Amino acid sequence: MKDFFYAIEDFFVNVALAPLDQLAKLELENWWAANLFSWVFVIITMVAFVYWMLQLKKHSDNNEEDKSISSHSFL
Numbered sequence: 001m002k003d004f005f006y007a008i009e010d011f012f013v014n015v016a017l018a019p020l021d022q023l024a025k026l027e028l029e030n031w032w033a034a035n036l037f038s039w040v041f042v043i044i045t046m047v048a049f050v051y052w053m054l055q056l057k058k059h060s061d062n063n064e065e066d067k068s069i070s071s072h073s074f075l
Contacts, residue, residue, distance in 0.1 A: 023037075
């Protein structure tokens, strides 16, 4: 059973997380290259947020949303 857990450790340390070790080494040489992935995710998030806001505005302009005051039937 102990070998099973050592195999899991070996997989994650030497295989699955090896690219993150390379990023840590790259950061010492070039900060911009190491953080390129973060900037790409930030840009994707910003584009998705703007798209989402435009879709909300489109639906709001069409009056498709129920804007009644009471949210429950007993109010």
